[in-house]
Amino acid sequence: MAGFHNPFRDIAACLGFYTRLPLPAFEMPAHGFANAQWAAPLAGLFVGAVCSAALAGAIMLGLPATIAAAIALAVGVLLTGGLHEDGLADVADGFGGGSTREKKLAIMKDSRIGSYGVAALILSFLMRWSALVALGLAAIPALLIAHTASRALMPALMRLSPPARENGLSAGAGQPTISTVLAALAIGGVLLLVPGPGFALIAVPLLLLAFFFIKWLAEKQIGGQTGDVLGTLQQLAETIVLIAAIAHFI
Numbered sequence: 395m396a397g398f399h400n401p402f403r404d405i406a407a408c409l410g411f412y413t414r415l416p417l418p419a420f421e422m423p424a425h426g427f428a429n430a431q432w433a434a435p436l437a438g439l440f441v442g443a444v445c446s447a448a449l450a451g452a453i454m455l456g457l458p459a460t461i462a463a464a465i466a467l468a469v470g471v472l473l474t475g476g477l478h479e480d481g482l483a484d485v486a487d488g489f490g491g492g493s494t495r496e497k498k499l500a501i502m503k504d505s506r507i508g509s510y511g512v513a514a515l516i517l518s519f520l521m522r523w524s525a526l527v528a529l530g531l532a533a534i535p536a537l538l539i540a541h542t543a544s545r546a547l548m549p550a551l552m553r554l555s556p557p558a559r560e561n562g563l564s565a566g567a568g569q570p571t572i573s574t575v576l577a578a579l580a581i582g583g584v585l586l587l588v589p590g591p592g593f594a595l596i597a598v599p600l601l602l603l604a605f606f607f608i609k610w611l612a613e614k615q616i617g618g619q620t621g622d623v624l625g626t627l628q629q630l631a632e633t634i635v636l637i638a639a640i641a642h643f644i
Contacts, residue, residue: 404430405437412437412545414475428568431549432577435542439585442541445470446534453531463526466537467519481625482518483511488622489615498616499559518629525636529643536639539585543597544631546582547605548624549575555609558618586635589642597638604630 407430410417448469452462471479484502490510492498501508526533549570586594608630612623 401433404433408433408437409440412477413441413473415473426568428549428552428570429574431552431567431570432574432581434548435546435578435581435585438541438543438545439538439581441470441473442538444473445541446537449526449537450534459527459530460523463523463533466526466533467523470541478625478628479515479518481622482514482629483507484622485612485626486510486514489611495616499620502616502620502622518633521633522636525633525640528640529636532639532643533636535589536636536643539588539639540632540635542585543582543601543635544628546578547601547627547631549578551605551609551619551624551627555613555623556618558612558616558620558623589639593638593642596641597635600634600638601631604634 406417407427409415411427412434445466449462449466452465453459457465484504487504487508487510488498488500488502491508492501526537529536552567553570553572553575583594583598586597605627608623608627609619612619616623
């Protein structure tokens with residue numbers, strides 16, 4: 395299987411890209427960054443573990459659930475550099491403000507943020523924060539699962555939807571193999587099963603709906619996926635898993 399000839403390098407590549415850890419310079423996997431994406435959910439597992447630890451620590455210090463939830467979200471943003479949040483804001487601005495495909499792509503590439511992007515970020519943080527507050531102690535495993543499962547979907551979108559730009563980040567990464575996609579989905583699926591099959595029965599259909607909605611929307615708006623679209627999928631999927639956790643645990 396092409397995605398596994400050097401798994402440690404793949405994991406290092408994904409950790410280096412999806413987080414802001416001060417890692418040494420690793421060589422890009424010889425089989426391409428796209429085929430290292432089976433390890434994207436493992437990078438999410440690391441991010442989720444750190445966020446869960448921050449949440450648990452805040453609760454142990456006696457801080458209110460509202461503050462603990464905010465700390466967990468802040469740690470996630472610091473650890474990832476707000477990579478996926480940036481993608482969500484860019485997509486909201488581009489899809490909401492552009493009148494043509496070319497204008498949408500130009501807006502998404504612009505580093506400035508507009509009203510659509512601000513609104514999307516506020517809603518994303520508000521929904522995740524509200525879910526963490528409602529979950530209480532159950533937010534600790536929910537964060538771990540949400541960060542992992544949400545990143546497990548990204549290789550599938552890279553495989554099933556064409557790049558919207560010829561020279562974009564996603565186009566440069568290439569198309570992952572089927573084995574890469576299945577491996578990422580398997581890792582995410584295992585985490586969804588940890589709370590029990592009932593949780594997976596709630597989360598999986600919602601995640602599938604989110605996946606195909608984002609795929610349809612991106613192809614309709616700009617003709618395919620970009621790195622920003624992948625970030626938007628991650629944000630939506632993370633929120634969905636946290637909401638599914640409320641339905642399961644509360």
